[in-house]
Amino acid sequence: MLRAPAHGPGTGAARPPNSLQEHPKPMYAAAITQFTKMLENLDRWVDKATQHATAKKFDPAVFVTARIAPDQYNFTRQVQAACDAAKFAAARLSGKEPPKHPDTETTVEELRARIASTVAYLKGFGPADFEGANARIVPLSWMPGQGLAGADYLVELASPNFYFHVTTAYAILRHNGVDLGKVDYIGSINLRDA
Amino acid sequence: MLRAPAHGPGTGAARPPNSLQEHPKPMYAAAITQFTKMLENLDRWVDKATQHATAKKFDPAVFVTARIAPDQYNFTRQVQAACDAAKFAAARLSGKEPPKHPDTETTVEELRARIASTVAYLKGFGPADFEGANARIVPLSWMPGQGLAGADYLVELASPNFYFHVTTAYAILRHNGVDLGKVDYIGSINLRDA
Structure with a gap:
């Protein structure tokens, strides 16, 4: 998904890690529950x-090669990249x-099968799988010897990249006249009395 | 930003809240540090x-009214909505x-000033401002009596909505030939030895 080192202005020395939380549930909610829902929205x-x-x-095959810019991923690759961002x-x-x-x-049918396969993979995870995940160092394949907590x-990285591909897939469909709105994008939310 | 109730298939009864974490630092990292960086990328x-x-x-004023679909926000409103998503x-x-x-x-100059104003607002927050934020009920203005933990x-809601507007702003520029890539989108990351 990333074609070059993902650093930019202001990188410099590594900052102290964000200690996202000690309990694994939050990471499960953010990386599994939410990404699963967004992929189901995408479907x-x-x-x-x-x-x-x-x-x-x-x-409908017209959509699979549609794109926003000639040198940007087409719809097929946006969907594949969204699935991969969640899977990885x-x-x-x-x-x-x-x-x-x-x-x-x-x-289009194969893209929906790809989404379904990714969703099935995500649904195999539970909160306990993310014990220690905050501190686990994730190596970056395109930057040998470097990684992120x-x-x-x-x-x-994972969240902005995931939303990048999901939103660009959405933009390609909107650009081509598909009647989608913000409710389709956000999907279900965990409402309670306020 | 949202024009209608943000629920969809599978909403049903409220699920138990995601207990994101007990310590306020993670929410500060996700809502302040990350959104600030993305707005600086947008600038x-x-x-x-x-x-x-x-x-x-x-x-350059051509960009301020550019859009991906005739019934979607133009670039100006995407930038305004991204700023508001972070601010709110x-x-x-x-x-x-x-x-x-x-x-x-x-x-374009006024849009950059809007981004700068939002970044300055975000930089006024510290981790301690998010004590108790996980359980705080956030009312939804368009759904009287309902809210989210x-x-x-x-x-x-906040993260997908923020990335939606940031990514769509990016897509509008890419669609109009601006030379941007994934490194510009992701920006600096907190690298460490792996």
């Missing part, structure tokens, strides 16, 4: 896009080896 | 867009009254 957007294509009498967050933070996905999807990895 | 994208316009000999997250989670911004920006508000 519904793809479904809406397919319905839109059917209503307008064009091939779960795996890296829990110290597990993620399953491989060869990125061979070429149809788990708490920083979640907040500074 | 650099606007600067790059201005330089791009100068190099290509067009008025800081205020709501700390139980403070946020400053008002009348949304009158019409130039602070921990849920951060993970389920």
Whole structure:
């Protein structure tokens, strides 16, 4: 997903780690519960896009190669990258080896299957899998010898990267006329009396 | 920012709250440190867009009304909404009254001033401001009588909403030829030896 070292102005020396929390539940909520819900939202957007294509009498496959800029990922790669961002967050933070996905999807149906596969993987995790995740050092494949503490990895890299690809996928569909709104984006929330 | 109730399929009864953590530092890291950095990244994208316009000999004001879809916020409103998402997250989670911004920006310079004003506001917070924030009920202005526990508000609403507007602003610039990449999006990260 990242093609170059992810540092920029103001990097300098490493800051003290963010001690996100001691209890594993919060990381589970942020990395599993929330990412799962967003991927399920994404699946519904793809479904809406397919319905839109059917209503307008064009091939839904038009969406899989649609993009916002000629040198940016197309819709297929945005969906793949969103799935990978969630998969790698779960795996890296829990110290597990993620399953491989060869990125061979070429149809809307295959993209939905990719999302479903990722959601199924995420649903295999429980809060206990994230014991010690805050302090676990996550190595960065594109920066040999360097990494992030788990708490920083979640907040500074995994979350912004995940939302980047989800939101860009959404933008591609909106750009192509699919009737989506903020409610479709946010999805269900844990309401209580106020 | 939200025009309708933000619930969807699967809402049903309220789930138990996510107990994000007991210590206030993590929420400070996620809501203040990270959002501040992303707004500073956004400011650099606007600067790059201005330089791009100068190099290509067009008025940078073209960007302020650019958009991805005719019925989606233009660049100005995306920047305003990103600033507001960060401002409201800081205020709501700390139980403070946020400053008002009348949304009158019409130039790139005014948008950068809006970002700077929001960053200055965020920098006035410290970790201690978020004592008790996880359990604090954040009322939702568009859903009278309903709200979210602070921990849920951060993970389920404030963060996805913030990244939505930041990423869509980025997409608008990319769509219009500004040379941005993932490193510009992610910004500095808290690297350590791995």
